Amino acid sequence: MSDVKIKITDREGVLHEVDAPTDMNMNLMEVVRSYELAPEGTIGICGGMAMCASCQCYVKSEHELPEKSDDEEAMLAEAFFVEDNSRLGCQIHITPDLEGLEVELAPEEG
Amino acid sequence: MIKTDILIIGAGPTGLFTVFEAGLLQLKCHLIDALPQPGGQCAEIYPKKPIYDIPGFPEVLAGQLVDNLMEQIKPFQPGFTLGERADTIDKLEDGTFVVTTNKGTKHNAPVVAIAGGLGSFEPRKPQLENLSRFEDKGIAYIIKEPEIYREKKVLIAGGGDSALDWSIFLADVASEVTLVHRRNEFRGALDSVEKVQQLKNQGKINLITPAEVVALQGKEKLEKVIVRKTDNPDEIDLEVDNFIPLFGLSPKLGPISEWGLEIEKNAIKVDNTLDYQTNIPGIYAIGDINTYPGKLKLILCGFHEATLMCQSAYQRIFPDKKYVMKYTTVGGVTGFDGSKKEAPKAVVKSIE
Numbered sequence: 191m192s193d194v195k196i197k198i199t200d201r202e203g204v205l206h207e208v209d210a211p212t213d214m215n216m217n218l219m220e221v222v223r224s225y226e227l228a229p230e231g232t233i234g235i236c237g238g239m240a241m242c243a244s245c246q247c248y249v250k251s252e253h254e255l256p257e258k259s260d261d262e263e264a265m266l267a268e269a270f271f272v273e274d275n276s277r278l279g280c281q282i283h284i285t286p287d288l289e290g291l292e293v294e295l296a297p298e299e300g
Numbered sequence: 301m302i303k304t305d306i307l308i309i310g311a312g313p314t315g316l317f318t319v320f321e322a323g324l325l326q327l328k329c330h331l332i333d334a335l336p337q338p339g340g341q342c343a344e345i346y347p348k349k350p351i352y353d354i355p356g357f358p359e360v361l362a363g364q365l366v367d368n369l370m371e372q373i374k375p376f377q378p379g380f381t382l383g384e385r386a387d388t389i390d391k392l393e394d395g396t397f398v399v400t401t402n403k404g405t406k407h408n409a410p411v412v413a414i415a416g417g418l419g420s421f422e423p424r425k426p427q428l429e430n431l432s433r434f435e436d437k438g439i440a441y442i443i444k445e446p447e448i449y450r451e452k453k454v455l456i457a458g459g460g461d462s463a464l465d466w467s468i469f470l471a472d473v474a475s476e477v478t479l480v481h482r483r484n485e486f487r488g489a490l491d492s493v494e495k496v497q498q499l500k501n502q503g504k505i506n507l508i509t510p511a512e513v514v515a516l517q518g519k520e521k522l523e524k525v526i527v528r529k530t531d532n533p534d535e536i537d538l539e540v541d542n543f544i545p546l547f548g549l550s551p552k553l554g555p556i557s558e559w560g561l562e563i564e565k566n567a568i569k570v571d572n573t574l575d576y577q578t579n580i581p582g583i584y585a586i587g588d589i590n591t592y593p594g595k596l597k598l599i600l601c602g603f604h605e606a607t608l609m610c611q612s613a614y615q616r617i618f619p620d621k622k623y624v625m626k627y628t629t630v631g632g633v634t635g636f637d638g639s640k641k642e643a644p645k646a647v648v649k650s651i652e
Contacts, residue, residue: 230591231566235418235551237597241345242550264487267459268547270427272482299424299550 194286199250199294200227210284218293219245219279232298238280243269245279246296253291255282271296302379304330306613307399307409309386309556312340314587314602315415316369316378321610323376324628327617328636330379330407332386332399334420339366341417344549355600365599375635381405385420387555389583397582411582411613414561414568415602416589418551426457426545430516438522439543449542451475455525457513458546459483464492466546471504478506478538480513480527508536516543559583567591575612576605582616584609 193209196218200206210221219234222245236242240261246269249255255277258266262281266272276296282288306322308315311333319329335344339362347363354360360368384401389412391397396410423441425431431439443449443466454474456467459481465488467479479496486493499505508527514535515526525543527536553566561578562569568585570576572592576584586609587602595601614623632642 229565231553236345239346239349260487263483263485264459267481267483267485267487268424270424299427 194284194289194291196221196284196288197250197290197292198222198225198227198247199292201295201297210288212284212286212288214284216284217280218247218282218284221284222279222295228295228298233295234280236280240265240278240281243278243296243299246271246276247279247293248273248296249275249277249291249293251290251292253288270299301398302330302381302405302407304328304379304407304409305617306330306411306413306610307332307397307407308413308415309333309399310340310415310417310587310589311335311338311380311382312415312417312587312602313342313365313369313599314417314606315340315413316366316373317603318413318415318586318606318610319373319376319378320369321607322613323373323636324626324631324633325610325614325623327610327614328378329376330381330409332381332384332401332407334383334385334422336383338370338380338382339363342366344421351599353598353600375633375637375639375641377636381407385554389559391582395582410617411584413606413609413613414556414578414583414585414589415587415606416553416556416585417587419553419556419589420551421549422552422554423545424547424550426513426547428513428516434516434518434522434543437520438518438541439516439545441545443544446470446473449474452541453539454478454542454544455480455513455527455538455540456544456546457481458548459486459488460546460548461488461492462548463546464488464496466544467505468492468495468499471499474542476506476540477504478508478540480508480511482510482512482530484509511536513543513545553589556589561585565591567595574608576609577612584613 192213196210198206208225233244235244262278305327306329308331311331322329342362343366350359384403386399387402388400397412399407452474453476455478457480471477500507510530511527514528517524525538525540568590570585570590576586578585586605588597634640
């Protein structure tokens, strides 16, 4: 089994349950883009280098995620709408451990 | 008025390579970019990061790629308007376009190529009520003339290099410098972090961390900034003359979206069956800023689009001239500066 189920609440508050492949070297930001859950050009602007916060999301489930890198920490320190459970989607790789992950996309920066 | 054949908006890799392809067709180019240096994202955001999918380069640093492109286009003597954003476009009676920047610089060309990438980089603004009311009345996002802060009470917010560097610089100029950052940790050159520590110890910089600016107050101009520490709900009132939020830059499609071009998915729709022309004849869009079925935002795709676009531009500028594409290996490269590069001629000589 190479897919995990992930629940993603989009910026309009709509819940989507999607299958995310674990064998395609994908991250959460790319999953959101592949299902077009946020308009193109409003998410993943820097391409996944932790250099913008357009893929910020709030982690709602209790999954243990990998530690934030210094780059992600630094970006979240300057991003807006940051909460304790904020992460950058581009830094979360889709692995089998993420089965059942629940996230909500943060609002778009003005 | 700056006159050219192809006016390129955006000096990223796609815009720069356009100069080369246009040059082979004897067309001159001028580039406009909002950033102060050429190279776009490659130079501004990730100059030290490697790219692995430029054909023929197993690995190249983004900054190095820009340097190489600048070297490659040098013989074609491109003009640059840097640090200015293309704001408006007007079509003249002769069918040519005039593009005016936010600083009023005017450019005239029969062909406009928008190679704007993600758009122009604009300062990221904190989400605060009344923010726009105090812009230029105490709030600025870019420090142009440090002298205006002499003997002023200045509050800087941010945790990166520019927040650190300006705090250090203004510590000697302003009467009071306060630096507010959401974390205790700063991300910057080690020297800068240590210098701020030193200035803090000397009482020359008032450091408030982890904290955030939560409100702005004032009548005609900014008078007071309210700061709240993350670990303490009490509000700290600070009387200031200036508030400078330094939260980096983010790209915005900006004024180009008002030019009457067809926009889809925050990008400019183009004709990918032919020449990457937009819905306005004579205006092309190439590289990351355009969209069409199957579009991929890759530098290598931008190079391809630039090449086809130049052929179309040539026909538009010289509708009656006959031309076929010529390989550089065959034709060489003749610069506008008189330089000529060509393949060495084979020797024809009998061997006895």
